[in-house]
Amino acid sequence: MRTIFVAAIGLAVAASASARAQLLTHKDLSLATALTIATTAADTCKANGNRVSVTVVGREGQVIVFLRGDGSSPHTVENSRRKAYTARTFRIPSGEFAQRVKANPTTGLVFLHGIIAAQGALPIKVGDDVIGAVGVSGSPGGDKDEVCAKAGLDKVADQLK
Secondary structure (H helix, E strand, O other): OHHHHHHHHHHHHHHHHHHHHOOOOOOOOOHHHHHHHHHHHHHHHHHOOOOOEEEEEOOOOOEEEEEEOOOOOOHHHHHHHHHHHHHHHHOOOHHHHHHHHHHOOOOHHHHOOOOOOOOOEEEEEEOOEEEEEEEEEOOOOHHHHHHHHHHHHHHOHHHOO
């Protein structure tokens, strides 16, 4: 009887140690960092004469910060979010995803909810770990949106290590 009790305790300890070993440890975007990325991106585009909206999403694609610039068009709200979500989902710049779709228009990925094949968003990485993305919409061309997104990431580069 005592042997069974000791064995049961041993199994319980082993199971709890095994469960602890499976927990994930990772970094996530703070509100302050996401806000700095978004405001820097918006300010950069504004300085270039472009009225944009900016969205920063987190690790799971959830919106952390959204800014709609003065005078930005209504569609920029949705586009900035979808661009950011696309960059986060595929862990690549949204412009790279757009090129993949252009090269293979039959890809089913473009039909996923929330995805858009348009340049203007960049993944936010700590090393190789993608912890979010920033999407910008409203400049006359996705390349100009991407420049603003890059400025936002550059502003917090020291925090993304």
